[in-house]
Amino acid sequence: MPAVSLAARPGEVVAFPGQGVDPVAACGVLDAHAGHPLVAHLAEVTGQAAWAPADLADTRVAQPVIVAAGLLAAADAGLTPEGAALAVGHSLGEITALAFAGALDPTDALDLVAARAALGHEAHQVRPGRMVAALKLDAATVEWVRRRAVADAGGVLDVAVVNGPAALVLSGDRATADRAGDLVAEAGGVPRRLGIGGAFHSSLLVGAVAPFRARVAALAPAPPRVPVALSTAPVVVGPGPEDRGPDDLPELLARALVLPVAWERTLDVLRSRGARAAVDVGPGRTLANLAAHLPVLPFRALVDAPPAAGPR
Template identity: 40%
Template structure:
C-alpha cells in the first residue's frame, strides 16, 4: 500500500488502529504534551508524584520520569481526541507503548497501568546502575549489514550487543553494554553507515535486562488483567491478542525480547486495518510508518490550542 502523510477528517476511532510510542521521543515533544494535557487526571497525578508542577522541569533523560510521562501522554492524547470511550479497531505499542496499548484496550485499569509504568522505570533505572548499557540506532543497511557490524563490535570488545528493535527494513536498534555499543557506532562509521547512540538510559531489550525480569514479573503479576475490549497487536510476536494471560506474559517478556515493530504493522494490515494514528507524544511512529508503506499513518486535524494555567 502506498502510504502518505494524509489528514484523516474522521471524528471517531472506528476503523483506525492507534499506536503508542516508547520513551525514545524528543523531550520537547513530551514536555509539550504534558503541558497540553496537564488537567487530565493521569497527567496531573504523574506531575504531582514527580514533585514538579512545571513539565519543563522534568529530567526526561531519567527513565523513571520518561516512562510514566510517555504513558500518561499517550492515553490523554486519545481521550482528548476521541473521548473517554474511544473504540479503535486495534492498538499496538512500541516498547513501553505496549503497556499504554493494554490500558487503552481495557486489559489494564489506566491507574494500574500508571503504577506499572512508574515501577518499570524504577526497575530499569536500578538495572542500569547494576549493568550499565546503551542503545544505538543503525540506519541505511539491512540485517546482513547489521549483523556484520554487531558481530565485529562483539569480537573487538568481548561484550554484549543484541538486536533490540526491528523498526524497518533499513532501521534497526541494537542494545548492550556501552563499550560494545560505541564500538558498533565506530565500525558503522568506518563503513559509512549511519549509526547513533540513543538518549535512553538503559540497555532495553537485551540480555543485560535479564535480572530485571524477576521484579517486573512480580509487579505485573500483582495487577488484574481483563480480556481486551479491542484487539492488541503485540510488538513482541507481531500477532493479534485479546486473552489477558497471553498479554500479561508478553508484557513481562517485552523487557528482554526485541521490538518487532515492522512485523507488528504488517499484523495490523493483515487484520484488514488500513489506517494507523500515532497518539504520541511526538511523531516517532508516524515517521517510521511513512518509510515502510505497509499501512497508512494518518494525521488528524489540529485541535484548538488550550490556555495553560501556570
C-alpha cells in the first residue's frame, strides 16, 4: 500500500484527547507497537505486560496508556511539531500535547502521568469520588442541579468539564455526584457516569497539587517547538513573546488537577491564534465527535484515514 501523508495541514491544530478515549483503539495502538521502547517503558510504569480494554478501568493504567498511544499514533501518521500550527490537549491530553511539542521527553511524560494518576487514586481511596456527565442541559440548569445535589448530599461537587453549552461534567464526592445524576434525569437531561477512578478537576484534588507541582518542576520542561494551548487555563505555552514559558508549567499543570476543562473557550483561543481546523490524533475520535456539537473548529479524526506506511 502506498504511503499516505497525514501531516498537519496549513493552519491545523494537532489535538490530543483526555481519558474519555476509546479503550479498544488505545490497546490496538499499543499492540501494533509491542516492541517500541515507549511501550516497554509503559509496561514498567503500569506493571502491565499486556493490554486489554478492561485494564483501562484502572486510572493508574488508563492515563499512561492514553499518553503513550497518542504519541505513537501521531508518529505513525507523520505528524510533527514543525508541521503543526499549534498543539492542544483536552484535560490529561495537555501532557500528551506537551510531549509531542518537545516540552517533555516522552518517557518523562509517562512517568509524570503515572504520578498524576497515582495521586488521583490516593485521593480517591481517602475520599471516594465520581465524575458524572450532565448532557442536554444548559449551564444554568446544571448549576441548579449542582447546588441542589450539594444541599441534599452535603459533599463536594464542582463543574469539572465544559465540552459545550449542553455537555458538562460534574466531579466530587461519590454520593453527591450520584444525587446530581438523579437530578439531571429529573430535569430532562441525560446523566452518564464516567469510568474514571477519581474526582479529577475538583477541589477534592487540592491535596495533590503541591506534590504534582514538584514532580513537574523536577523534569525542567523545555520550550515547546510549537505553541501548546492548555484546556484548563486560557493560555498558550510556547516560544512567542505573548506565550507563557516552560517555567510556568509546574504551576499550570498542578492547577489543572483541580481547575475545570473549558473546551469551548480553548477552541476560541486556538481560533484567535489563527487555527482554522484540527486533527484528532486519538486513539479514537472523541474530540472529533465533540466538534460535531461544537462547530468552532472543524475536526478530522486520524482514525478516518489509513495509517502511513513505515517502520513500527
